[in-house]
Amino acid sequence: MTAHDMKHAGSDSARLEAVGGRLSRVDGPAKITGAARYAFEQQLEGLTHAVLVGTTIAAGKVTGIDTRAAETAPGVLAVLTPDTIMELNSASDWFGRQPSEETYCPLVREVTFSGQHIAAVVAETLEQAVAAAALVKVGYDETPAIVDLSDGSDGIPVDAMTKEWGDAEAAFAEAPVRVCASYNTPREFQAAMEPHGLIARWEGDELTIWEPSQWLDGMARTYAEWFGVPFENVRLVSPYIGGGFGSKALALAHSAVAAAAAKMLGRPVKLVLNRPQNFTSYGGRAATRQTVAIGADKAGRIQSIVHRGVNETAVDGMWVEPLGSVTSIMYATPNFSSKQNVVRVNTVVPGAKRAPGENPSAFGIECAIDELAYELGIDPLEMRLINYAEQDPHAKKAWSTRQLREAFAAGAEAFGWARRSREPRSMRDGHQLIGWGVAAGTYPVRRAYGEAVVKLLADGSVEVESSSIDMGQGTYTILAQTAAETLGVPVEKVSVRLGDSHFARAGVTGGSRLAGVMTGAVYKAAGQALDELIGLALSDPRSPFHGLQANTLQVKGGRIAAPRGDGPEFSIAELMSTLGREKIEAKGDTVPASFTPEQRYNNYTTIAMALPHTEGEHSRHSWCAHFVEVRVDEDFGTVRVSRVVSALDSGRLYNPKLAESQWKGGIVMGIGQALLEEGIVDRRHGRIVNGNLADYMLPTNADIPDIQTISVGIPDPHSSALGGKGVGELGIVGVAPAIANAVFHATGKRVRDLPITLEKLI
Amino acid sequence: MRDFSYLRVDSVEAARNAAALPGAMLLAGGTTLIDLAKCGVAEPATVIDISYIEGLNAIDVTADRAVIGALAKMSHVADNAEVKSHFPAVSEALWQAASAQLRNMATIGGNLMQRTRCPYFRDPQNFPACNKREPGSGCSAIGGVTRGHAVLGTSEACIATYPGDLAIALVAFDAEVDLGERKLKVEDFFLAPGATAEREHDIRPGEVITAIEIPGSAAARRSTYLKVRDRQSYEFAAASAAVGLELEGDGRTIRDIRVAVGGVATKPWRAREVEDALKGKPLDEATVRKASELAMESAVDHGANHYKIALAPRVIARAILQLGETA
């Protein structure tokens, strides 16, 4: 698409169905009426139920598992332990790297965290399985656990995370103005409403899995490798997902247990994690610590940034939360150093939660720059503009697009930033201290290749198929819009089918890449289908357009005609029937023609083929600026966010209504992160004690004020086929520091440990 | 499987008889009982469903007295116009409790009987030691995560906070709980743990709460409930105060005052020290703040809950001063 085309599409966006139109979610009615069938709602003949038994210690050995009572309990079909579960092959990781071990056992003998799976009970009913699971007796040889970052050493350096230019330490030492502080974020959880789990069914050596999934093809690969069956033999079905936030992209230990149990029993098995197990069976956001030192001259120009980060990882797994990702690109600085370590603690391997890396990274640098602004007596917004990075300071490349200056301006204007009084504790309303804070955020544009199938059917309707997914972000809707616009048919004529790994393949839905990848693929596939239709219409002797002196035709509102409108006009259905065609099907992809089948397979089943965001001449990122007002009760220390205005640059928006929902969702989650969320560990046992939704605090409606979002993006041709950049993760990045900065402005207290709970302020 | 029998009764008499059976538990709204059964804390042999008993949900309020049936729903009581005008603190305590969905299910009788939110109490599988569940087994909370635990009325056996809101307002206004044969002051109905953490209420096998009664008073009419917590809604109190105020004719001398605190004690806690220090005194900020400190004189913290000692008096003081501002 050329810039001219994009402009044209932009001006057309008043039309609801066009790309850029504010079409409501097409999957909304199915969800509201209950017609949408989620993974666990499949009704299968002969379904059995599995319940996991977890460790009650955080470190040590299992010395014995007594399953006798469980085995003889009513309805029990099998009790699986490390000794009795079938042996699985190890599977490659998400980069496609081969495993070091040959075999894999999802039930453990060596305990590395509390809640780890050691056994599973399968029974005829869920209640029987729950009751029998409680009868499994486990003996342990307990050893001391490392419970969190404060326990560990400095950890293991992750050299790949090091980013340096200039001489940062020397320049910091010489800088006339310096700030240096540590910023901590706790273990956080995705807390999706729908729990993790699956139904597994074997038919011969064909496996069908109903499981909420952000990555059907990647998970299918894992299952295929575990069980040594061809990739094609595994079918994953996940048409609807009740929230993932990064947690549902991988097949996990509990997935392996259920699929193995189904194979062993020859009956379908359903295994759904209960709520506490959702806090221990897969990782949330790793706890992090960062030290940010900034040296500046008297005019506020940054001379040096020295950044050191640590995140927790597991004893038996590696998770690196890239803490220098925002630090290294947000501001211009001649000298920079960022290094990161990981510390192994007794926890489940941490994982991805909305904007992994960028989110905690922004908390560090965006608080630190605020501290520098106060140190210098410069307005925090002005401070950011003084140090505006005109190009990517790390990659030393031009930004593809960076509407951050525009975001600051638009946000400040709408928020009324100019009326802010500078001094902390200078604004109040009765007992409430009022604070205004600002922070910026960013998220890289992750790109990949995609494919899609578009079918034009005899009745003039259109089907789009892809094994990508919709977990609420709006994939169904924007792909319908893309197909409708490209084909020239009304959007109600388009049905989009997703979430079946037997559809056209798709890579991971993560890193905010799906919309850009899939609109590109559907645009291409739909274009091919349209070309085929027009080609037939002009060339087939049966066609009413045959012999017309036109070299193309035009489709609008589902009707096909000569471009000047001077010839006949037919509906697509009429034309298809005249042509005697049942359907026209096109599979379009954006994969380079040079790719081998192996490369194609890896493109969809690993993340190794993703394109770097700094590939070529540009550095590609989304940007945002959050302006926040908080009210802090001077006696109670309670913080309430009373206003949020965010201006965001996600490039061109395929559907502004859905993009705004995503941004707002991110901002809501950011409010939770800033003020409420924290996995609380009992240090004596290395165990989360608030692993449930009553005690793990998430914001309620009452905690969320009106949120105003302003789009300042322009189409970015370097980022995606249709000009969009990432949307889903951007919104959360920068919210927590904006709130922390506002709390400082309100109270004069700098809280550097999230969440900002009341006892930190009284 | 944990089987239990389910018995639906249609009279208080039948409920009493059934409640005397070993392992029997009453089921009203079910929001506590079913929750605890899922956690593995409650293991009833017989569940006696009292929710079909007719007439037990009556709400009868005059200026002199409120009689609220045990089966009245939290949301109905909160929304009752007479309750709002004669006992505003009661309505406010209910509005700020739990969530709309829970308030629509939960009953007043069940509310009094709700159990502590101590995370160790609620997780028998991982924490076998809990004196409240298993007398003599120890206390897992002491030395652990104690941010929500009590600072008043604790013992070496148990430091669990009484979590409810309504009962704080009830003890402030000398309410009584009607058990049929007996009537008890709500304040006496709740027991501090002492050496018997498992005994939370003075209720005997076979007894059923039929109603609560709150005597009307000038202080109850001019009353409020202030609840402070990190989350704006749907969270138990970090600290709360139920306060009622009656001023002399001069409009500034305190004739009668009631103060009870929640979220900080092992039972609904009447702060008589604060009341005594303020009766006959002028209603001014310095006096009120100073007197409010007295509520915490006997407080003992366990580390992470230390903030409650500073917080609770501020909540009390704010509640009193806010009442003073309303004519």
Ligand SMILES: Cc1cc2nc3c(=O)[nH]c(=O)nc-3n(C[C@H](O)[C@H](O)[C@H](O)COP(=O)(O)OP(=O)(O)OC[C@H]3O[C@@H](n4cnc5c(N)ncnc54)[C@H](O)[C@@H]3O)c2cc1C
């Ligand atoms: C997530 C969550 C959050 C909550 N937040 C709050 C809060 O912020 N503030 C607050 O105050 N409460 C809160 N609650 C507690 C809630 O108010 C209680 O669960 C509810 O009031 C119990 O009433 P019920 O009718 O459902 O009781 P049930 O669950 O039916 O019964 C509870 C107990 O009382 C006994 N019982 C019931 N009726 C009688 C009777 N008439 N005589 C004798 N015994 C009886 C039962 O045997 C049982 O042991 C919360 C609860 C939940 C689950």
Ligand code: SF4
């Ligand atoms: S504080 Fe009380 S309820 Fe909690 S573990 Fe200790 S004894 Fe049990």
